[in-house]
Amino acid sequence: MIDNNLTRRNELLSSVNRIVVKVGSGVLTEENHQGVNKEVVSQIASQVSTLSKMGKQVAIVSSGSVAIGSRVLQVPRHGLSIPVKQAAASLGQGSLISLWGQALNTEGLRVGQILLTHDDLANRRRFLNSRNTINTLFDFNVIPVINENDTVAVHEIKFGDNDTLSARITNLVEADLLTILSDVDGLYTSDPRLDTMAKKVAYVDDVNSSILAMAKDSSTKTGLGGMVSKVNAASEAARFGVSTIILHGTKKGSLVDAIKGKPIGTFFFPHDDRISSKLHWIEFSLKTSGIIHVDDGACEALLKKGKSLLASGITLIEGEFESGEAVEICNKEVGIFAKGLCNYHSFEAQQIKGHKSTEIENILGYKFYDEVMHRNDIVFFQKSDPSKD
Ligand code: GLU
Numbered sequence: 001m002i003d004n005n006l007t008r009r010n011e012l013l014s015s016v017n018r019i020v021v022k023v024g025s026g027v028l029t030e031e032n033h034q035g036v037n038k039e040v041v042s043q044i045a046s047q048v049s050t051l052s053k054m055g056k057q058v059a060i061v062s063s064g065s066v067a068i069g070s071r072v073l074q075v076p077r078h079g080l081s082i083p084v085k086q087a088a089a090s091l092g093q094g095s096l097i098s099l100w101g102q103a104l105n106t107e108g109l110r111v112g113q114i115l116l117t118h119d120d121l122a123n124r125r126r127f128l129n130s131r132n133t134i135n136t137l138f139d140f141n142v143i144p145v146i147n148e149n150d151t152v153a154v155h156e157i158k159f160g161d162n163d164t165l166s167a168r169i170t171n172l173v174e175a176d177l178l179t180i181l182s183d184v185d186g187l188y189t190s191d192p193r194l195d196t197m198a199k200k201v202a203y204v205d206d207v208n209s210s211i212l213a214m215a216k217d218s219s220t221k222t223g224l225g226g227m228v229s230k231v232n233a234a235s236e237a238a239r240f241g242v243s244t245i246i247l248h249g250t251k252k253g254s255l256v257d258a259i260k261g262k263p264i265g266t267f268f269f270p271h272d273d274r275i276s277s278k279l280h281w282i283e284f285s286l287k288t289s290g291i292i293h294v295d296d297g298a299c300e301a302l303l304k305k306g307k308s309l310l311a312s313g314i315t316l317i318e319g320e321f322e323s324g325e326a327v328e329i330c331n332k333e334v335g336i337f338a339k340g341l342c343n344y345h346s347f348e349a350q351q352i353k354g355h356k357s358t359e360i361e362n363i364l365g366y367k368f369y370d371e372v373m374h375r376n377d378i379v380f381f382q383k384s385d386p387s388k389d
Pocket of ligand 1: 160162
């Protein structure tokens with residue numbers, strides 16, 4: 001019998017060139033908090049080298065700074081206050097990058113460290129600068145090793161966890177595959193450690209509420225985000241047309257085996273209608289600063305006729321935002337259906353709402369654009385997107 005999922009998986013993998021490999025703290029560090037498992041680092045480095053010899057470009061997103069640093073400071077790994085966590089990250093990051101450096105050097109590869117905050121990626125200029133740096137590292141055959149810049153990131157500027165960071169990185173480096181190395185070998189229908197009936201899910205077409213419910217019941221030992229954040233990362237990558245594989249990271253050879261076509265782990269299929277890098281950046285990297293409510297005519301023009309948003313269709317402005325910030329678009333029948341960059345400050349939008357574009361100059365005394373939001377800067381949410389449920 002032909003396994004269509006396997007055929008499709010192999011087809012997708014055959015054209016993979018650039019891969020993000022996310023390595024969780026649970027994979028790198030020993031369970032009893034005794035430090036880093038150097039053997040695991042070496043075996044992952046050796047697989048990265050194999051992939052590199054196969055002509056693939058690999059970027060590593062590695063956790064572990066807090067786990068390593070907290071051991072040095074002799075404080076527990078979990079439940080730390082933010083300043084102690086940041087201090088631990090500061091101590092641990094140096095060791096983490098040197099571990100990767102040593103392991104990859106042994107394989108004849110060099111390492112470039114990249115530390116990022118959410119703020120860095122939300123700023124278009126810094127996003128593009130980071131992309132250029134990483135592309136240059138690839139040109140020199142250097143492996144970028146990326147982590148969150150934990151020492152400066154607090155609350156609102158935190159990615160939250162490295163699963164989310166790895167999904168953002170797939171866009172940043174324009175990867176075609178995200179692999180998440182975990183301490184479990186994929187998504188299970190329930191927690192395999194508690195439920196003997198738990199079954200591994202081999203393929204996921206769409207991260208819907210039933211997949212999320214399974215992820216909530218599943219668990220990982222050490223990772224910050226657990227299975228839910230891995231599944232959400234896969235969903236975010238799928239929007240960008242990128243497949244994701246969740247794999248057991250400490251099983252020797254699993255990364256290369258999976259990429260060569262062995263059906264291990266959980267494979268998440270990408271969406272067919274991938275959105276562009278810029279729209280993906282708007283949807284996921286930008287925080288929403290307000291909501292613009294539109295009438296039915298504007299809603300239809302946006303959803304069905306490929307038009308931009310004009311002031312005449314706006315009925316209500318919620319929140320305060322600068323021009324160029326991201327706002328959501330809402331209609332009373334459809335709900336929130338899109339997000340985009342607004343060409344006007346909320347204060348200006350308040351004044352011009354409901355008016356024709358030809359009246360903008362009279363009202364404000366100037367006019368930047370006819371469109372309040374340009375079509376090319378608007379991303380439409382997918383119905384199945386779990387974060388919009
Ligand atoms: N950036 C954190 C670290 O290096 C990890 C966050 C996570 O585990 O997701 O320790």
